[in-house]
Amino acid sequence: MPNINDILIMLPEFYLVAAACLLLLLDAFMKPTQRPMLHWISIIVLLVAMYLVIVGQPPQTVTAFDGMFVRDNVSEILKVFALGTTAMLMVYSRPYLIDRKLLIGEFYTLMLFAVIGIMLLVSAGNLVTIYLGLELLSLSSYALVALNRDARLPSEAAIKYFVLGALASGMLLYGMSMVYGASGMGGTPSLDLAQLHHVMAYTTAPTLLVFGMIFMLVGIGFKLGAAPFHMWIPDVYQGAPTPVTAFIASGSKLAAFGMAWRLLDGGMGDLSPHWQLMLAVLAVISLAIGNLVAIVQTNLKRMLAYSTISHMGYLLLGLSAAGPEGYAAAMFYAICYALMGLAAFGVMLALSRVGFECEEIADLKGLNQKSPWFAFLMLLAMFSLAGVPPLVGFWAKALVLEAAIHANMLWLALVGVVFAIIGLYYYLHVIKVMYFDKPEEGSVLVVQQDKPLRVVLSLNALLLLALGLYWGPLLDWCRHAFGL
Amino acid sequence: MFNHLLSLLIWLPVVGAIPVLLAGTARPNLARWLSMLVAVLTFVASLFLLQQYNAATGGLQLTESYMWIASWGVHYGLAVDGISVALIAMTTFVGILVIAGAWEVIQDKPHQYMAAMLMLEGLLIGVFCATDALLFYALFEAILIPMFILIGIWGGPRRVYATLKFFIYTFFGSVFMLIALLYLYQKVGTFDMATLAALPLTMKEQTWIFFAFLIAFAIKVPMVPVHTWLPDAHVEAPTGGSVVLAAVMLKVGTYGMLRFILPIVPDAGAHYAWLVIVLSLIAIVYIGYVALVQEDMKKLVAYSSVAHMGFVTLGIFVAFMLVRDSGNVAMAGLAMQGAMVQMISHGFISGAMFTCIGVLYDRMHTRSIKDYGGVINVMPWFGFFYVLFAMANCGLPGTSGFVGEFMVILASFSANPWIALFAAFTLIIGAAYTLWLVKRVLWGDITNSHVAEMKEINGRETFVLASFAFAVLALGIWPQPLVHLMNSSVSQLVQQLAIHKI
Numbered sequence: 001m002p003n004i005n006d007i008l009i010m011l012p013e014f015y016l017v018a019a020a021c022l023l024l025l026l027d028a029f030m031k032p033t034q035r036p037m038l039h040w041i042s043i044i045v046l047l048v049a050m051y052l053v054i055v056g057q058p059p060q061t062v063t064a065f066d067g068m069f070v071r072d073n074v075s076e077i078l079k080v081f082a083l084g085t086t087a088m089l090m091v092y093s094r095p096y097l098i099d100r101k102l103l104i105g106e107f108y109t110l111m112l113f114a115v116i117g118i119m120l121l122v123s124a125g126n127l128v129t130i131y132l133g134l135e136l137l138s139l140s141s142y143a144l145v146a147l148n149r150d151a152r153l154p155s156e157a158a159i160k161y162f163v164l165g166a167l168a169s170g171m172l173l174y175g176m177s178m179v180y181g182a183s184g185m186g187g188t189p190s191l192d193l194a195q196l197h198h199v200m201a202y203t204t205a206p207t208l209l210v211f212g213m214i215f216m217l218v219g220i221g222f223k224l225g226a227a228p229f230h231m232w233i234p235d236v237y238q239g240a241p242t243p244v245t246a247f248i249a250s251g252s253k254l255a256a257f258g259m260a261w262r263l264l265d266g267g268m269g270d271l272s273p274h275w276q277l278m279l280a281v282l283a284v285i286s287l288a289i290g291n292l293v294a295i296v297q298t299n300l301k302r303m304l305a306y307s308t309i310s311h312m313g314y315l316l317l318g319l320s321a322a323g324p325e326g327y328a329a330a331m332f333y334a335i336c337y338a339l340m341g342l343a344a345f346g347v348m349l350a351l352s353r354v355g356f357e358c359e360e361i362a363d364l365k366g367l368n369q370k371s372p373w374f375a376f377l378m379l380l381a382m383f384s385l386a387g388v389p390p391l392v393g394f395w396a397k398a399l400v401l402e403a404a405i406h407a408n409m410l411w412l413a414l415v416g417v418v419f420a421i422i423g424l425y426y427y428l429h430v431i432k433v434m435y436f437d438k439p440e441e442g443s444v445l446v447v448q449q450d451k452p453l454r455v456v457l458s459l460n461a462l463l464l465l466a467l468g469l470y471w472g473p474l475l476d477w478c479r480h481a482f483g484l
Numbered sequence: 485m486f487n488h489l490l491s492l493l494i495w496l497p498v499v500g501a502i503p504v505l506l507a508g509t510a511r512p513n514l515a516r517w518l519s520m521l522v523a524v525l526t527f528v529a530s531l532f533l534l535q536q537y538n539a540a541t542g543g544l545q546l547t548e549s550y551m552w553i554a555s556w557g558v559h560y561g562l563a564v565d566g567i568s569v570a571l572i573a574m575t576t577f578v579g580i581l582v583i584a585g586a587w588e589v590i591q592d593k594p595h596q597y598m599a600a601m602l603m604l605e606g607l608l609i610g611v612f613c614a615t616d617a618l619l620f621y622a623l624f625e626a627i628l629i630p631m632f633i634l635i636g637i638w639g640g641p642r643r644v645y646a647t648l649k650f651f652i653y654t655f656f657g658s659v660f661m662l663i664a665l666l667y668l669y670q671k672v673g674t675f676d677m678a679t680l681a682a683l684p685l686t687m688k689e690q691t692w693i694f695f696a697f698l699i700a701f702a703i704k705v706p707m708v709p710v711h712t713w714l715p716d717a718h719v720e721a722p723t724g725g726s727v728v729l730a731a732v733m734l735k736v737g738t739y740g741m742l743r744f745i746l747p748i749v750p751d752a753g754a755h756y757a758w759l760v761i762v763l764s765l766i767a768i769v770y771i772g773y774v775a776l777v778q779e780d781m782k783k784l785v786a787y788s789s790v791a792h793m794g795f796v797t798l799g800i801f802v803a804f805m806l807v808r809d810s811g812n813v814a815m816a817g818l819a820m821q822g823a824m825v826q827m828i829s830h831g832f833i834s835g836a837m838f839t840c841i842g843v844l845y846d847r848m849h850t851r852s853i854k855d856y857g858g859v860i861n862v863m864p865w866f867g868f869f870y871v872l873f874a875m876a877n878c879g880l881p882g883t884s885g886f887v888g889e890f891m892v893i894l895a896s897f898s899a900n901p902w903i904a905l906f907a908a909f910t911l912i913i914g915a916a917y918t919l920w921l922v923k924r925v926l927w928g929d930i931t932n933s934h935v936a937e938m939k940e941i942n943g944r945e946t947f948v949l950a951s952f953a954f955a956v957l958a959l960g961i962w963p964q965p966l967v968h969l970m971n972s973s974v975s976q977l978v979q980q981l982a983i984h985k986i
Contacts, residue, residue, distance in 0.1 A: 389622035
């Protein structure tokens with residue numbers, strides 16, 4: 001029987017569900033002139049949720065609803081960063097949404113529901129909770145991509161996202177059913193991740209279990225956007241409205257990491273010798289495809305999409321190490337990537353205005369002449385993504401490489417650095433366009449004057465530098481979460 | 485008071501760059517004077533460093549060590565020995581001169597130029613005093629960022645190609661070093677360079693790590709055959725960029741060899757010393773010939789830099805050979821000492837040569853040798869300095885160029901006369917390409933009307949060139965203080981060579 005304690009453990013989630021529903025009602029009963037209020041209300045809602053997560057942090061791991069929901073350090077950290085990045089993202093999006101008349105209740109409620117999905121996903125203690133969280137996040141994301149429903153490109157992207165996403169969900173579910181079946185052969189069937197951890201030891205159908213694992217890996221690969229399950233990423237990144245792209249690149253990636261870790265280490269920990277090499281292969285393919293294809297992109301969003309694929313390759317490097325060190329490195333990577341992606345998309349949002357989408361790399365030409373500060377922020381984001389010290393992206397890479405070497409996969413680390421060199425080119429290209437090219441004749445590159453956007457975006461990008469100079473605390477949190 | 489002198493030296497220019505940036509386009513003169521102030525203060529701080537450093541005892545001094553990232557055992561560790569002190573003093577000296585050199589020349593966004601220069605200076609000083617391998621690596625990579633910007637914004641027509649090539653090439657080398665460092669970290673759980681130096685390694689491990697280090701540093705030096713980024717970067721870089729690149733940045737490569745290859749993988753270093761010696765000789769002889777045929781002045785000096793840096797790598801690895809094969813510690817010390825003197829001397833000479841070319845370029849906007857001729861007729865003072873630096877570049881006794889090369893050749897003779905024979909070729913080839921350059925640019929009649937209109941160097945340019953000339957002559961006539969400064973550190977390095985780590 002659920003008791004009050006269960007509800008207290010899940011308080012941030014319950015609160016957020018209630019707030020999202022209230023927001024929906026509020027939106028329906030608001031006068032159109034009052035709509036912009038929704039923006040600030042949602043940000044406050046997110047910040048309060050963040051507060052609830054932080055103050056309610058249990059001293060040790062607790063579970064609710066018979067282990068369906070786990071609240072541990074990993075989930076706490078991921079939730080805080082998911083809520084934080086989403087709140088920052090909302091600040092960045094306001095001028096963009098106003099300019100495109102998209103500042104509507106749907107955006108905010110869908111965003112909140114997606115965040116609830118993330119929170120469930122990273123706290124899942126059961127296959128059902130994983131699926132629940134995943135679908136909540138995915139369905140909200142599909143709708144968000146199609147937010148600008150009259151435009152052709154977003155609709156196309158949403159359909160692609162939905163069809164491929166549904167397929168991947170199907171795979172995941174199929175895999176889950178096999179694992180469930182395998183757990184019932186020779187023991188009591190279970191969906192609980194903690195129990196599934198030991199299925200390999202007693203099941204009479206180990207092949208079925210491994211098969212189930214492979215299907216689940218496909219689902220994880222899709223959610224992360226790791227090659228060869230990356231097909232949706234470029235189109236969705238390019239087609240979606242930039243705020244939504246930024247969300248998929250930041251909060252959603254944290255969720256993907258959380259889900260991957262829950263399933264791999266939690267549910268299939270005993271199978272790690274099996275999935276370790278598979279993840280390594282996924283990592284290599286992602287690094288290769290992401291970095292090589294990004295070079296030829298002219299659209300910045302598409303380029304960042306391929307860059308995401310390569311970054312997921314690095315994240316997988318950490319995961320494939322299959323140990324607390326590797327998980328901590330991968331989580332560090334996921335958090336840093338969320339912050340870097342957010343900064344890069346933030347600058348694009350700051351440069352877009354009525355009738356002008358900043359999304360081609362050429363759109364940034366001569367940015368240093370027009371606005372040295374924003375060029376500098378983008379420079380920080382790009383060098384961080386490229387992994388050049390002293391930006392935090394370098395340390396994130398060093399950590400996952402170290403994890404790979406630690407797990408006796410020196411070859412994987414070497415592949416990782418070789419592709420880091422290749423990847424360097426396209427990030428430098430963006431900097432080249434901003435700093436070395438002259439602005440085009442008649443180009444009117446203006447930066448949004450929105451104060452909150454400027455301040456938060458500046459802090460976001462400078463955080464990449466600050467974390468690069470002192471990354472100890474963040475690393476310690478990540479390591480502590482995995483018991484190191 | 486001097487407890488944090490090294491931190492001050494690093495952070496003063498880096499933090500000082502911020503007000504320079506804030507001065508903005510609107511107040512270019514404020515930006516110039518501010519950056520000059522920062523550069524001078526840094527130089528003064530480096531004078532304090534010279535005074536504080538006890539050359540007689542040698543070893544690492546003025547140590548600062550703080551835990552930076554506890555869970556990874558990374559320290560913010562700084563310390564200097566005699567070699568670092570000399571390099572830091574040279575860096576701050578050149579730092580003033582490049583800022584003075586760019587004064588009116590850089591009209592486009594001078595505040596960004598000056599700020600990038602200052603940041604570069606601070607990071608380079610950091611490289612020279614880091615005692616933690618990961619800190620060293622981070623700084624080693626971070627210097628690419630300001631240099632990338634400097635070449636890219638203020639460079640010549642093919643600047644984008646050159647700067648991308650420079651960045652990617654250098655990055656390519658250093659990532660393997662990162663892997664090597666992470667591997668070493670696996671073994672000892674720290675990045676402290678002294679601990680890494682004491683770590684026993686099998687020959688197989690040493691070989692792999694040696695090549696990882698070698699590729700990182702060989703690209704930076706640069707050694708043949710990975711030198712091809714240098715001519716491009718030099719040709720396209722603005723004058724100040726070329727000066728810092730040649731004078732200081734190349735030394736980071738050889739300095740890295742001293743700090744990483746020598747102590748961490750001495751056995752592999754000794755085993756493959758022949759390889760580095762052969763590559764150095766190729767640099768000295770073959771690249772000398774390549775320099776001879778250049779039609780672009782900057783390219784010529786760039787190739788001559790490669791040849792001169794060949795002496796530094798030659799000296800370091802001949803020392804290996806001398807210690808390991810014949811146990812001749814005294815001669816090994818001479819080779820090492822020569823390499824160090826050559827590093828410092830080349831810093832001043834190449835910096836001066838690039839400044840001279842910058843002076844010509846500012847007047848004529850061409851670097852092609854054939855566009856000049858008879859410059860001495862219109863710019864006698866400039867001609868005086870140019871000839872002086874050219875003589876130093878050929879290694880004329882009395883200039884700093886002679887001291888280091890002579891020591892290296894002398895030492896290599898006792899290792900193997902053939903090495904000395906090839907190394908001594910430089911005296912002929914170096915003289916050939918440098919004097920021929922002088923002949924075509926300075927001497928003779930005025931070849932065209934543009935040359936006739938050239939103006940004599942102004943006070944600022946005279947100051948810069950005279951400062952370089954002072955350094956070149958001082959080191960040439962009286963190298964004793966420099967040798968004394970580095971002596972005990974060099975002998976400690978040589979003693980390390982003899983230690984087997986297997």
